[in-house]
Amino acid sequence: MPNPSVTIYGAAQTVTGSCFEIAAGRRRLLVDCGLFQGSRSLEALNREPFQFEPGQLSGVLLTHAHLDHSGLLPRLVAEGFHGTIWCTKPTLDLLAVMLPDAAKIEQQETERRNRRADRAGERPFEPLYTLRHVERLLDLVRTIEIEQSFEPAPGVTARLWNAGHILGAASIEVTVDGVDLLFSGDLGPEHKSFHLDPTGPRGIDHLFCECTYGDRERDVLTFEDRRALLNAEVKKALAKGGNLVIPVFALERTQELLLDLATLMNRGELARTPVFIDSPLASRATAVFQKHRDELEDVGDADVFRHPSFHFVETVEASMRLKSMSGAIILAASGMCEGGRIRYHLMDNLPRSDSTVLFVGFQAQGTLGRAILEGARRVRISGRDAVVRADIRRIDSYSAHADRNELVDWLEARRPVRGSLFLVHGEPSATQSLHAGLRARFPSLIEPEIGERYELPAGAPARRLATGRTDIRGALGRDWQNKYADFAANLKRDLQRIPSAEQRDRALEQMRAVLEDYAGGESPRR
Template structure:
């Protein structure tokens, strides 16, 4: 029995770990590497295994950094099942086809440049047809449903509280009369956040693979964060500017809409035009609406009360490119929620071009911004910034709202792991920047008493 640490060991994206037992090979996630161009080029490197030899894939949740290389895996010969929570299946139908469309579009742009330079053309990493073929392999499971997926290998999904359908995965490996239990955290959510339940308690494991995105940081108090959002909206109204909110289409957009609906009167949102300008976020919001049994108690009560999520009379869902472009004619009084969350592409980039040099405009950053992204440059106070090849002076007010992250902070991570005190597993810290992983490993050893390590890519652990 083995664990091989592969993706999200040298950074945050590209989650993928390999389990071997009874002659079978199981992948935990198969995510896309995101970030700088040179980082994304790693997606074209061969897998450290033959895709046709994989026995099963177990997907923790739908975010592309966890699911985005599954179409490539299928394209290269994988034909087996891909186990996912039922809501994750529906979100993947949106996310993987969108990712494939972007791969095709990016290859077209690249090949236009290559044609001018006399260079050979490239193929997209995968196509929409590849994504649809991969989606046919998805097998849905409910939370808390234990299933033997291969001889001697069983799994169970527990709610991770990160996005709809997100899971922590319990895996039981049995070989030659011996059993080992592995728990893969997936991405864990914060405790006491709206809409979703808290991460589920798991109290026993031999080994735990845990994320550490915020392994050395604490988020701002949730109630203070809500007050801060209200203050930003009031300030933008006073200065008669637009408010831009770059937000991830899955999870963050729905949470922001929830807060806007809950505080509609207090924040005087009737004076604004509110746009959800992301086709993917619009489709994902409908999926969220179809899974009320996965809501926490507060969101369940609100849904029953208002029959919508959220109740925003002035919310406009802009799906077409023409509707999106029309927003840029508005100089004042628009709240624009748009992807991508790190400002690396998508419609938010066009809105930034039209607003970033206006002194009355406000930009509210609500999620993690990786190094090398436009979002990170804004957070770091850089000016000018380059967008689509042109430089823009940053005159807009930049606000970093730290309490809205969909990721657990260091206290949340420690709280979740403390449930394992009865078994004191070996903890393997992944999915974080190097300093974050090291700091969290040291905290677990000194404050909790766990044996903890930070694996390197390609490390193999004999169980």
């Protein structure tokens, strides 16, 4: 009997698009089926044909509800998948609010893109999936308790282990034809609100470990240390008279911030300040947390999610009224500023020197959030330019991901790894840094690329069967569209720095000549 294999379809040399296919004979299982998020070139991968037959899959093992792990599941259903999706009960509850929202946004974004003047006459885009596909998907989900053994395909056993990342998140152990595999999913850090520290089995053949923060070591902070940092940032921001705008992930990050803000206000350490949660998805996700409140750690006796200072903004009209606010805390999605209502608040507040933008989560390469955090003086938001005068701040201690030291500790607790350790779900700097630190402990270390397939023998290193996709390497970081947005946002200002009108004309002519040269012909405007 041939050894099982794994094919990597995402979350390799990048932190999004998590998708792994386990194949053993005619049995096919996916671990996750997530959206690519980031640059426009990276997001274009979501529309490529699946490199497998959805209708031939036995099932999907889902680590958690974040869209970079679950966001393509409805498309899987749209293209013929009819197997079972296995996950925890909290994950199902979150999928029931997140995926309908994703379908709605997908529909709106598709219509907006098709209306753009620069796409006139081109073939219209179709949405990746609709609400109907989400409803069909939810009917296919079966929930499993943590550490309960189950059989997702004939002769295949699996168990879910607490990953400590977000509500319901799990690492997934799979045993197929005598080969033991473990997929970490996303691992939470120590001192994570709501959840126990991540765990997992010891002694496996092949381990697939995320390394989002594989190149970063954070200070070890307690809950009180973190709240003290937040308290200081909030007071400093509001003392300037403007707003404190916090780009948040609707799931988990929003609820952690609400927990800490409520705690600080209830103890009198922070003045009661209006907090606007401007994300309908965050409101619904918070309701799921409320539903599972008895399963969460650290919430105490107070009903922190219903604090009188918290105002959940539902309608677009109510969101627009925040434009006239000052002295407020505004939490808005999305966390990387790539969509959602946060973009409107950034347009309003980035030009204000009395406002503050506080980042509390990971910003992937190619995202608007990454550009702002790295010091861009001007940014382009939905086709409009915005100058950055606001104070840009960052708190690292709210990460839902383990840092380098915590990853090493978790991996040590999984030893021995009898075959190979795959470093996935990380940008190249993170995977390379973690690789260097683990070389002495794990003899067979692999940093796979998207498209690679590996044979997975019991007790021996993995063997590569197919090479990766070299055609998409340029999409995994900042792409040309990111650079164009930065160039366009600063072009007029850069031209104004040239001393004379004659020199500006010459610079423009030279730029046009370069573009014509690369295009291989004359400008279509001539």
